[in-house]
Amino acid sequence: MAQNKNALIRYKTIDKCLQNKYRKWTLDDLIHACSDALCEYEGRNINVSKRTVQLDIQMMRSDKLGYNAPIIVYDKKYYKYDDENYSITNIPLTENDMNILSESVEMLKQFKDFSLFSELSGIIQRLEDKVYTEKTQQSSIIHLDKNENLKGLEHLDVLYQAILKEICLNISYQSFKARKPNELIFHPFILKEFNNRWFVVGKKNNSNAIITLALDRIEKITYNLKTSYIQENFNGDEYYKNTIGVTVLNDEQIKTVRLKIDRRNAPYILTKPFHPSQKLIEKLKGGNIIIELKVHLNFEFYRLILGFGNSIEVLTPKILRKNMQKILQSALRNYESL
Numbered sequence: 001m002a003q004n005k006n007a008l009i010r011y012k013t014i015d016k017c018l019q020n021k022y023r024k025w026t027l028d029d030l031i032h033a034c035s036d037a038l039c040e041y042e043g044r045n046i047n048v049s050k051r052t053v054q055l056d057i058q059m060m061r062s063d064k065l066g067y068n069a070p071i072i073v074y075d076k077k078y079y080k081y082d083d084e085n086y087s088i089t090n091i092p093l094t095e096n097d098m099n100i101l102s103e104s105v106e107m108l109k110q111f112k113d114f115s116l117f118s119e120l121s122g123i124i125q126r127l128e129d130k131v132y133t134e135k136t137q138q139s140s141i142i143h144l145d146k147n148e149n150l151k152g153l154e155h156l157d158v159l160y161q162a163i164l165k166e167i168c169l170n171i172s173y174q175s176f177k178a179r180k181p182n183e184l185i186f187h188p189f190i191l192k193e194f195n196n197r198w199f200v201v202g203k204k205n206n207s208n209a210i211i212t213l214a215l216d217r218i219e220k221i222t223y224n225l226k227t228s229y230i231q232e233n234f235n236g237d238e239y240y241k242n243t244i245g246v247t248v249l250n251d252e253q254i255k256t257v258r259l260k261i262d263r264r265n266a267p268y269i270l271t272k273p274f275h276p277s278q279k280l281i282e283k284l285k286g287g288n289i290i291i292e293l294k295v296h297l298n299f300e301f302y303r304l305i306l307g308f309g310n311s312i313e314v315l316t317p318k319i320l321r322k323n324m325q326k327i328l329q330s331a332l333r334n335y336e337s338l
Contacts, residue, residue: 006038010048010056011067013037015088018071024078027053040158040223043165060088152198152215156191159200159221163188168205168227172219181219185227189234194246194300201239201246203230210239212246244275245300253296258315263287265311274304290315302327 013034017025031053038046057079060069070082162169169188174181185205192199198215205227240246242254258281261269266289270280275293282290295301297320305312306327314321 006041007056009037009041010034010053011060011065011088014053014056014060015069018079018081019087021080021084025080026077027079030057030079039225041161043167043223043225150196150216152218155215155218155221156198158223159188159191159215162223163190166229166231168224168229170220170222170224171213172221173213174217174219176217185224186213187230187232189232190236192236192240192246199246201234201236203232210234210248212248242277242294243296243298243300244304245298247296247298247300249296249298253298254294255297255317255320256292256294257297257317257320258290258292259305260284260313260315261289261291261308262311263289265308 014030017023017030017033027050031048031050034048034053034056035046038048057071059065060067061071062068067088069088070086071079072082073079159169161167169186171184171186172181173184186200186202187205188200188202189210190201192201192212199212200215201210201212203210239248243249263286266287269278269291270289273293274291275295277295278291278293280289281292284290302323305314305324314324
């Protein structure tokens with residue numbers, strides 16, 4: 001199994017190299033790239049042989065794995081894809097692959113009622129739907145929001161493996177405000193998804209502050225095997241318990257908030273609470289309600305409340321009510337001249 005995994009890593013590495021048409025790739029370049037990829041995965045030095053990479057290229061060119069990769073040699077020493085848009089990740093799954101996936105889904109469904117798998121029920125349904133649509137070529141039954149142009153998802157596997165194996169990272173990161181990327185040594189603790197955007201949470205080297213990096217702002221990631229990983233029992237549930245979104249503020253910014261919701265939106269907010277701390281305080285005449293929650297007054301919370309427009313009124317605290325008034329008055333000025 002380990003050998004199969006290593007082979008897949010090499011295939012994926014060669015594929016990623018050959019997709020980069022702005023660089024010329026010799027056989028030695030591909031050997032070094034595969035050795036580096038396996039070193040990062042295994043956490044130890046691995047030297048891939050010339051013969052191994054030659055056989056990998058031969059295998060990728062063949063139809064044994066269904067790749068039929070159009071790898072050609074030009075100028076007698078450089079490798080590239082004859083079709084610039086080709087990637088092994090774009091090939092359709094074989095019938096055998098689909099049968100294996102179908103069996104896997106059926107096996108997972110047998111365990112869906114166990115508490116251990118309770119949070120995975122939606123994932124199982126989505127996987128089952130994907131297998132169904134691939135096998136039958138029918139329209140998907142489950143429609144999900146997705147952004148085809150979302151950047152940074154290619155870093156997910158590297159980050160996941162680093163967290164799993166407790167490995168430090170060298171990250172080149174450029175925030176929206178920065179003019180150029182910042183190079184940092186990073187200790188990743190957890191991955192977090194919010195509003196169809198991915199983040200990695202951890203610490204910079206020689207810093208006690210927890211920071212959050214957006215994957216779509218990461219320029220480059222490599223494993224840092226020279227720096228010892230910080231052993232910290234980071235608890236994501238505890239860290240985000242008072243937060244909507246990903247911006248965690250200090251304890252002074254945790255406020256008890258009371259909101260008045262109009263009757264049209266009351267049923268939706270009762271069935272899909274803003275936050276686990278949400279409580280129904282009062283049902284008013286006419287169908288309006290008052291709810292209470294204890295959260296950080298962060299950017300994401302403001303965006304959430306503003307998204308409901310005049311359907312929500314902030315009752316307390318005064319600072320939040322005053323800030324909302326300023327924001328809405330400023331927004332109104334944008335529409336004063338028609």
